[in-house]
Amino acid sequence: MAEVLIFVDHVDGAVRKPTLELLTLARRIGDPVAVALGNGAADTQAALAEHGAVKVLTHEAAEYADYLVVPKVDALQAAYEAVSPAAVLVPSSAEGKEIAARLALRIKSGVITDAVDLEVADGTLVATQSVFAASYTTKSTVMTGTPVITVKPNSAAVESAPAAGAVEALTVSFSEQATGTKVTSRTPRESTGRPDLTEAAIVVSGGRGVNGADNFAIIEALADSLGAAVGASRAAVDAGWYPHSNQVGQTGKSVSPQLYIASGISGAIQHRAGMQTSKTIVAINKDAEAPIFDLVDYGIVGDLFDVVPALTDEVKAR
Ligand code: FAD
DSSP states (O other), rough: EEEEEEEEEEEETOOOOHHHHHHHHHTTEEEEEEEEETTTGGGGHHHHHTOOOOOEEEEEOOOHHBBHHHHHHHHHHHHHHHHHOSEEEEEEEHHHHHHHHHHHHTTTOEEEEEEEEEEETTTTTEEEEETTTTEEEEOOOOOOOSSSEEEOOTTSSSOOOOOOOEEEEOOOOOOOOSSSBBBBOOOOOOOSSOTTTOOOOOEEEEEEGSSSSSHHHHHHHHHHTTTTTEEEEEHHHHSSSSSSGGBBSSTOOOOOSEEEESSOOOOOHHHHTTTTTTTTTEEEOOTTOGGGGTTTTTEEEOOHHHHHHHHHHHHHOO
């Protein structure tokens, strides 16, 4: 069976959920071979094997943390040359997309970004994307070389599928460009205890209707009752009510959770662009004509200051 290379996103050996989702998709194509780099790379083995990796190629070096992106591209290229895979899958983060694009250029193949599904049709790997602010779904294939595809978080369910996951050390020699851009400092974000916005299964977002930074407390309370991440529209972010890191939309983050709850958000096309692929969409808006209602699975016409706390109480009571 063909092998499929997976770039592993992990933090000190803890594998992040989008990588486990890639393993589910990779098994539709062939045998997943994972590439784990940097501090704690070998510690990823158990989680990767549990979810179907037949092999885990690891390489630890300070360069992965000290320099931007290129050392990882060097390593992924080394793995590509060692394995000759049928496809290379990378989680669709800002870093993942840069790694994928650089790798595709080096190996003279095509890249597809932000896929939301993968299938093999008549022996060809087909990626589904959601484009033009999610107004269209397209299916694409890479015509030249080995497809390099980034896949959006929450595009597949994580499935347990135990495999051997034998660890092998990868041999990497860094290119001249690898040390071109040095990381000089890192500022860890203060933890809110909530899941990462792009990975969360549930996102509760607030918009201009929330009407003030302090009022975001009711959005956070609903999010916490559901174990959700908090998102915000650009109007709320521009007003200084919530950080830009939580903005959902064309110029913010793209999310695709199981459940997206939009409160006091009108549903502008630029906001939709970041959340329209959510599996179930709920909107709370006092204007029954708000465009967000064209897109929802469940709509609540009402004042969010009544509806959101009532929802929170109801969830907590269960
Ligand atoms: P509004 O459009 O003002 O809507 C507020 C809604 O709240 C209204 O529907 C109102 O009925 C409702 N409301 C008010 N009070 C209550 C209440 N008490 N209870 C219930 N409902 C209430 N926007 C993004 O979100 N993300 C982006 O990434 C983004 N990128 C952009 C990029 C570009 C290039 C441009 C031009 C715009 C971008 N925008 C983006 C802005 C976008 O066009 C909208 O202006 C923005 O999404 C509006 O935010 P909103 O829905 O919170 O505010």
